[in-house]
Amino acid sequence: MMKRPTPFNGLRHLALKVFEFEECLEFYTEVMGMQVLQKASDNLVYLTCGNDNLSLGRALSPTEARAQTLDHFGFIVDSKQQLQEWFEYMQLNDVPLLDSPHDHSDGARSFHCQDPAGNVVQPLFHPAVSGQSIR
Numbered sequence: 001m002m003k004r005p006t007p008f009n010g011l012r013h014l015a016l017k018v019f020e021f022e023e024c025l026e027f028y029t030e031v032m033g034m035q036v037l038q039k040a041s042d043n044l045v046y047l048t049c050g051n052d053n054l055s056l057g058r059a060l061s062p063t064e065a066r067a068q069t070l071d072h073f074g075f076i077v078d079s080k081q082q083l084q085e086w087f088e089y090m091q092l093n094d095v096p097l098l099d100s101p102h103d104h105s106d107g108a109r110s111f112h113c114q115d116p117a118g119n120v121v122q123p124l125f126h127p128a129v130s131g132q133s134i135r
Contacts, residue, residue, distance in 0.1 A: 012052045013052065013054075013055070014054050015054075016056055016119060017057045017064065017068065018115075018119070019065040024056055025045060026116075027095075027116050043057060071120065072112065073120075075122070077123055077125050083109055086123045090113055096113060096114040097112070098111075106126075108125060109124075
């Protein structure tokens with residue numbers, strides 16, 4: 001049996017199809033602070049925080065967008081204080097918050113919110129991966 005290659009270096013790309021395309025583009029750029037990496041077409045935009053890649057594709061109908069089975073995805077922050085700052089910022093910007101910052105048994109801390117398409121986003125401090133920015 002072949003030996004497993006060097007471990008992956010984290011999840012650096014996620015692709016979403018959303019019916020609420022313009023609203024989601026505004027959410028990820030204006031609220032989350034991501035930058036447009038490339039506008040491939042009127043129906044496909046690539047965004048980044050500097051060390052990742054989020055692809056937003058336009059779903060042609062709400063049914064097409066809802067066919068996804070994604071539970072949630074996370075954005076890493078470097079400290080618990082930074083996580084609290086994000087929570088307060090999202091409160092002030094009327095982002096739908098699903099819970100408050102809370103601790104996990106593995107030392108992590110997070111909360112959950114929703115983008116305009118209803119995708120669950122988890123800002124997350126995790127001792128094993130936070131503070132390892134490759135920018």
